[in-house]
Amino acid sequence: MPGPLDGVRVLDLTSNFMGPYASLLLADMGADVSKIESPAGDTTRGIGPCRNRGMGPIFLHLNRNKRSLVLDLKSAGGNAALKRMIRGADVLMHSLRPKAMARLGxxxxxxxxxxxxxxxxxxxxxxxxGPYADRPAYDDLIQAAVGMPVLQSRKAGPPDYVATAIADRVVGMAATSAVSMALFRRERSGEGQEVQVPMFETFAHFVMGDHLYGHTFVPAMGDWGYARMMNPDRRPYRTLDGYIGVNVYIDKHWQRFFEVSGHPEMAEDPRFADIHGRTQHIGLLYEFLGRVFETKTTAQWAKLMTEADIPFIEMNTPESLLADPHMKEVGFFVEEEHPSEGTLRSLGIAQQWSESTPELRYPAPRLGEHSVELLAEYGFSEKEIDDLTGSGAVYAAEPHRTRHGD
Structure with missing residues (x-):
């Protein structure tokens, strides 16, 4: 069954993390994404362990459900080929600076x-x-520009980055949303348009909704920063034999927790009676939770939390998540045979659709694996394709052969 974006043709000129994550989400929903790569290939091809050069794990996860076409856009032939493909495309996505795109026509x-x-x-x-228009940007730079490292430092230690490419992926999701909405409008109006998705402003919108806080008011009513989020004791709690994540949040959660933890008198303390008071005294409560959770095992707390209907979960590592019973039951991690890379573990598509169910259609491509195929689909003749590959404007990978030649 085709996904909801079946039939939408996307020319994806992005590389690294942000843009490929955006086009991945479109591809997973059924869009036909042509990954336009330079002869050097996407930079993420070289990150991490690999069985074959250029097929590292980050690339594999970011680029499934896409097909690779290598064009030298600085060559006359490669540039003309892309312009011809634009005639038959619905979407063009890029992460180059606008001046660079303009120089390429x-x-x-x-x-x-x-x-x-x-x-x-x-x-x-x-x-x-704005005045920063021509500056380069990467995830770390945008985290720093928005103040994420300072927010992290309120928890403990010097300013620090979040341990994932959070800005790249958040902005990538925003780009996917923008493209989808622009496609929806075109369905109604028949009009195309340009959509610009800036990292700095988009990530600032994501972060500052929590942390503008007292500066929301003019003049400011207190400091910036949501205190609960920055408290150093907001963390997974150590038990006698592991760690547990617990979110004791609304009034009834706290009342029940004070009871099951053996401290019913705290429910009468006016400092902890409602969310306003608890927010002001959150440091005391987090210290209390840290002490209490160390008195029982993870299994004991899981039973108590379940019976009291208090939100909790056992803490995983990336490795133990693979064996998580819920993830196993829903089939989130999928083992598949990649034509060139052997057995791989892929990330499933999280949403469930009653109709137009998205699917894993293509494994991540080798560099230039689909160059000939895609050019033919966009109307190029066999001779035209031969001329482009012969001139170096297009690179087409050799067909993959297994060790046994079959």
Missing amino acids: LSYADARTINPGIIYCGMHGFGQN
């Missing part, structure tokens, strides 16, 4: 001239109407 004005209905999505470091 691939600005929105250029693309719109070729195909007035194109949805043209540029993912930039900064809004193009």
Whole structure:
């Protein structure tokens, strides 16, 4: 069954994390994503362990359900080929600086001239109407610019980055949403358009909804920063034999927890009677939780929390998550045979659809694996394709052969 975006053709000129994550989400929903790579390939191909050069784990997870076409856009032939493909595409996505796209003759004005209905999505470091417009941007830089390391430092130690590419992936999700909404509008109006998704502003929107806090008011009413989120004792709690994640949050949760933990008198303390008071004294409560959870095993607390209907979960590592009973039951981690990389563990598609169910259609591609196939689908003749590959404007990978030649 085709996914909800079946039939939508996407030319994806992005690389690294942010853009490929955006196009991954579109591809998982059924969009036909042509991953346009330079002859050097996406930078993430070289990250981490691999069985074959250029097929590292980050790349494999970010680029499934896509097909790879290698074009040298600085060559006349490769540049002309992409412009011809724009005629038959629905979406063009890029993460280059606008000036670089303009030098290639691939600005929105250029693309719109070729195909007035194109949805043209540029993912930039900064809004193009501000003084930072031409600056380069990466996840670490955007985390720093928005203040995420300072927020982390309120918990413990010097300023520090979050241990995942959180800005790249959040902004990638925003780009996916923007492209989908632009496609929806085109269905109603028939009009294409340009959508710019800047990292700095998008991630600031994500973070500051929590942490503008007292500065929401003019003049400010207290400090910035949501105190509960930054408290150093907001963490998984050690038990006698492991760790547990617990979110004692609303009034009834706290009342029940004070009871089952053997401290019913705390329910009468006015400091802890409602969320306003608990927020002001959250440090005391987190210290209390830290002491109490160390008195029983994880299994004992799991039983008590379940009976009291208090939100909890056992803490996993990335490795133990593979054996998590819920993840195993829903089939989130999928083992598949990659044509060139052997047995791989893939991440499932999290949503469930009653109709138009998304599927894992293609494994992550080798560099230039689908160059000939995609050019043919976009209307290039066999001779034209031979000319492009012969000139070096296009690179096409050799068909994969197994060890036994079958």
